[in-house]
Amino acid sequence: MEANSAWSGDYSTWDAAARASSGYADLGILEKTRLATARVRDGIAAFERDSVTFGRTEYSYPLLAGLLRAAAADGGRLSVLDFGGALGSSYYQCRAFLAGIGEMQWSVVEQPAHVACGRAEFSDEHLSFFETIEACLASRRPNVLLLSSVVQYLPQPYEFLRDAVGYGFSSIIVDRTPFVTGPRDRLTVQRVPAWIYDASYPCWLLSEHKFLSVFSLHYRLVASFPALDDAPGQLPFFKGFIFERDSRPVHFGAHAANALSHAR
Numbered sequence: 001m002e003a004n005s006a007w008s009g010d011y012s013t014w015d016a017a018a019r020a021s022s023g024y025a026d027l028g029i030l031e032k033t034r035l036a037t038a039r040v041r042d043g044i045a046a047f048e049r050d051s052v053t054f055g056r057t058e059y060s061y062p063l064l065a066g067l068l069r070a071a072a073a074d075g076g077r078l079s080v081l082d083f084g085g086a087l088g089s090s091y092y093q094c095r096a097f098l099a100g101i102g103e104m105q106w107s108v109v110e111q112p113a114h115v116a117c118g119r120a121e122f123s124d125e126h127l128s129f130f131e132t133i134e135a136c137l138a139s140r141r142p143n144v145l146l147l148s149s150v151v152q153y154l155p156q157p158y159e160f161l162r163d164a165v166g167y168g169f170s171s172i173i174v175d176r177t178p179f180v181t182g183p184r185d186r187l188t189v190q191r192v193p194a195w196i197y198d199a200s201y202p203c204w205l206l207s208e209h210k211f212l213s214v215f216s217l218h219y220r221l222v223a224s225f226p227a228l229d230d231a232p233g234q235l236p237f238f239k240g241f242i243f244e245r246d247s248r249p250v251h252f253g254a255h256a257a258n259a260l261s262h263a264r
Helices: 014-019 027-041 061-073 089-098 112-121 133-137 157-166 208-213 254-262
Strands: 047-049 052-054 077-083 103-109 127-130 144-148 171-180 186-191 200-207 219-226 237-245
Touching: 014 186, 014 200, 027 047, 027 052, 027 089, 027 112, 047 089, 061 077, 061 089, 061 144, 061 171, 061 219, 061 237, 077 089, 077 133, 089 103, 103 112, 103 133, 112 127, 127 133, 171 208, 200 208
Parallel strands: 077 103, 077 144, 103 127, 144 171, 171 200
Antiparallel strands: 047 052, 171 237, 186 200, 219 237
């Protein structure tokens, strides 16, 4: 497979990768995202992804299938906790397909500046914004945790995933996440194409085996799928996964110890 030049380096620490990049706290990125999302909200554009608008929505049908499956399993109720969901990109992408669901909530957990902007301009009867998972759980009962293009940008992705599994969401849907083959993660700097915006930030290319091992004790894998970002023949490869909470009792033995050690 050919390596994609958007990702460079193999850094030993997150701090080292951060020093080699500009980061994603730039308010200019938020402003561009705000303008693009407003165009979608107002019906001027059909779809927004990474602050770029499109005239026609590009659906992630596996994501939609996972959301509708979760709603069907909970009597027609869908409550999504969209961690790192910007100003509601996935909500606006999916909302036409979810219009028939009787009870639907979409909760975005984001950085404070995004939350303030979201509450001021994009909240509606379905879409709300929170600064932490705990703040969302204090007022809502999400049955789906959505992790779309976010895990790779966390300083400690496996610690976050182990915490996420511990919350006990009925379903966890992962989308738009980059992976590499083999047992070892690679920490890189990702450079955003200049026509989107001028930025670079640390980005993990995750070992698929190591990633899946985090879920193996408490969740079963319903489906895996190539994500919309995937470019056949290039590394990294982008995938998504639909997990459902496993109702079987957990036996903490040698298998559990091995699974957890692989996730470290």
